[in-house]
Amino acid sequence: MQKDGQLRDGLWIKKVPSLYDKNQVSNWLFRIKYPGNWSADKVDNFEATLDNLCLLVRLQIVAFTFENTAMHYTSHHSMDISHSGLYQRLVVEGKGSYCFGMNTLFLQMIRALGYRAFSGAARINTASPDAPPNFLAFVHKILFVQPFRDSNTTYFVDASGGGSCLTRPILLKPGAKVLGATPSEWHTLVKTSRPESSLAYSPDSNETARLEWRLVVSHTPRNGPTSTKIIYSFPEDEFFNADYDASNIGIYTGVWARKESFWQENIVCSRCFWLTDEEMAGETNDQLESSQGDVYSEGAIPRWDGSLMSRYLGRLGLQKNELKRHVGTHSETVKTFHTELERMAILREFFGIDISQTDLENIRGRAPALELP
Template structure:
């Protein structure tokens, strides 16, 4: 029974539809992320890709390791756009090996999944911007994040997917269930996620019932730290005009305290070595498949790059100039920004000094 059934309210079924990407484009993407089996454009067009949960999980992890979560397009291009049109996203992600933030990454991923035959729709979430998540009261944004609702196979069992969160976002599908036992591992055993029902605006809500909980919330817990809400979302379907408006707010409207307006941000996942996995308690069998192999994160924010493994973190580089940051983007984050493009950030809040 909802909300512990793993299904949408009223057991809603998501319909199949045609993807914005061709079978040829989807086949190339599968090859780029190194999906372990080969599916040609003809296979995909014929509906031969198995739309199972296991394949969904595999694709999720392969995709986030291949492509970075990042906002460099916002700062190092002449028009400072975070492009979210489907053709531009395909060129940027598959063609150039770059990434985007939530709207770009999840819009691309939604259409790729639909192209494989999965039934998917997209929604929106409010990010918890509390300074100390899990300790301070939640501080929610407007709907400036995107989430996906996916039904594998022919069942109505529904999973949340999100390849555009960075930081402590999920690294595999999460069953849409508030059952306390519905806990999934994050990038490694030191990180876990679960879903609960909540009221993101209980303090200002006009609903008299104090137990009214219209929202879902994604929680994360890192070993030794308090559990914290990452974001809150509803089951409502959102559409192109909603994302266009939210994308404009995030990328074009100057905003004091905005993560993306004030910083160059990159989050890149990487596979841990066997030795690193063993230090986190993993066995050799965990490293045999991308579906179970442990993951670490490299994060660039502002003037610092850090490498995160489990609950440990080390500073890889700090820099004072745009030339130094450009080098770190290329050599550490594997994200090429030409030196001729660095000057586009001049005059922006996120800019460092120039030589």
Template sequence: MDGQLRDGLWIKHVPSVYTPLQVCQWLSRIRYPKVFSEKSLSTFPTDLDNLRLLVRLQLVTFPFENTEMHYTEGKTMDISPEGVFQRTVIDGKGSYCFGLNGLFLQMIRGLGYRTYSSAGRINGGPASSPVFFPFVHMVLFVQPVGGSNATYVVDAAGGGSAPTCPILLGDGQIVMGSSPTETHTLTRAARSDSSLESLPGSGTVEVEWRLTVRQLKHSSYSERLLYSFIEDEFFPADYAAANIWVYRDLLRGPFYENVVCNKCFWLTADEVKMVLEDLDAAAQSSDLPLHTQNLVFSQSQRKPYLGRFAMEGNTVKKYVGAHSEVVKTFHTEVERAQVLFDVFGIRIAHRELPHILGRVPALPLGDISQDH
């Protein structure tokens, strides 16, 4: 049934691994508009609008990044609750999906939300013939409505063109992405190579969900299948094993071959105006159907809109609606470290830069005699 987990399952309240003090520190770090103390935390309104707001506040606070696996001696990614809390809330850095979604899972549990985590497969091919990686992505399921098992999918990591608000678990559900020029669509799907069928001779059965992003770029729309996921509950041991696969990257994938960094930001009034003008212009073209024309957004979704910074090779691009521009370039590790700090708020000491030498994304060091 749309909007529910299979068999109408309910999610129960589970205690957070974080203390009330740590939850309050997280709320302060993401700049939640109201101050809560350890004593008043139990009064936090655990509703859908607040869930939407919390997702977007986390996305503009913590970058999606993998610098830890390139610029530390161990070349790992610490996704333990203690390690992620220190790196994000205390140090102001980021992580990738296991760390950031794991942080969000435990923080909203601490606020009183009913939630659990599952796993997804990133797509490395076209939508027509997807090529899925193993389970190396993390998604959350949340039931934010009191007395209801209406279920929403949440991805609070912010990697690439990931969703920026909860999506009702239903076939064909569409939500706005970073701005109205972007939408995310959820569909029920069957794997052509699945061994399962609903009845003998019936063929395949829809055993997974798929998330597609649709974006206006210049004067045309493009669509990409981002990832698939299932509803089974995954646990810390599952993510610990998957995390080793990612930071060692046995397939030499994007995290191993790149220093990855993305971060959302709030659009200015002028940028919002530009986005809406692009949207109006696209709507005038009869051959460009506009999904967003048929959507109704709540106030918390409608504004403010978001943009994205993304590190790509030796550049950083700024994405605002249908527009993109290169805002930074770098050619040495010293220059990249400065860009990571200036744009994403990630401080990497010059003494740590040599750790990346010999790895695929390494650049010439540059002058590391003076730290930034």
């Protein structure tokens, strides 16, 4: 029987050296605006705690955009998820990536800060909310972290920042629940089985083994019913660079297009931002006071103290020819665009992604292309 908060068989995660050096880690901490002075000679003094892991997740999804612009605006039409390429694109240039890139960078950075962690993979659900799931192949990268020095208590982490993303670690426990961007959004872990699975607990058992985790998001509007959606499913298996490289190539070359053409047909950009004090007051629904329980497993709301740990988040996102701003259950159109020059200006102003006019030629003839000069 698997214990709550542990990997199967009570497995421990080994401490693995990072592929980034102290200077690179220092520069990453500066880029994501981690509080304090973290020069290379001070990186070893970082306290690898659960709360600090949470803050790192939140800072990363605000600092970097979940995006696929390189797939369409470069001459090679690919997404570089190599460690050197990701460091250059995100930390040096301040641009973004999607899950393979964002979680690859995050994994190596937290390993350098003393965390024991490994990466896994998930099957994204493309079905609508409240509908039966429709899972893709393993096209999403996820992380498992054991933040306590002498404990194998394990937390699930996703620092990619796309869509209704996780905004904090969540204990690997069936029914564990954490606050999302605002109190209108919650994430829950469910342990279940796949109906088509061939695995059982004994030769004569008719019960399919419960080996699959699912991350479920729920949204509750002020006036209306709650909607729920399985974001993705995942096992506890460790995946490696060759696995992500294969899936990454499948996405940017369009091999997956028969199953899912989303990436080929869209410029994807999503980025979290901190709510102002005024927006915080509008989103609390009288919940400024903290609720009882653990914020990493029991659905407690952190006490509002003005810190980034308790401040709610909003999301900016491109949807077709609109830039939308989402705060809680409210969405508004910030700008509309109909040409590549207009989109280029929005990418620069709101997402920190600078596309040159020369690079605009690379999207000509591709599915998401707009009017070009």
